[in-house]
Amino acid sequence: MKTFRVLGMTCSHCVGFVTEELETLPGVESVRVDLPTGMVALVTDGPLDAAAVRTAVEVAGYEVEG
Numbered sequence: 001m002k003t004f005r006v007l008g009m010t011c012s013h014c015v016g017f018v019t020e021e022l023e024t025l026p027g028v029e030s031v032r033v034d035l036p037t038g039m040v041a042l043v044t045d046g047p048l049d050a051a052a053v054r055t056a057v058e059v060a061g062y063e064v065e066g
Helices: 012-023 050-060
Strands: 002-007 028-034 039-044
Touching: 002 050, 012 028, 012 039, 012 050
Parallel strands: none
Antiparallel strands: 002 039, 028 039
16 A cells, blocks of 8 residues: 545545546556545555656646655
């Protein structure tokens, strides 16, 4: 499981946009988002490309912390 914080999410629609984009990444089996903290957990079937995660979050209109 890989976790990271997404900045800028304020509602369930935000969570939906981020989840939808992350689910399109190769190998992603599930996405869990905790809206109050902005923490996102990805379960994958192998290594995950951090740049692809950052791009997917940016496409959704948000930013990965760090």
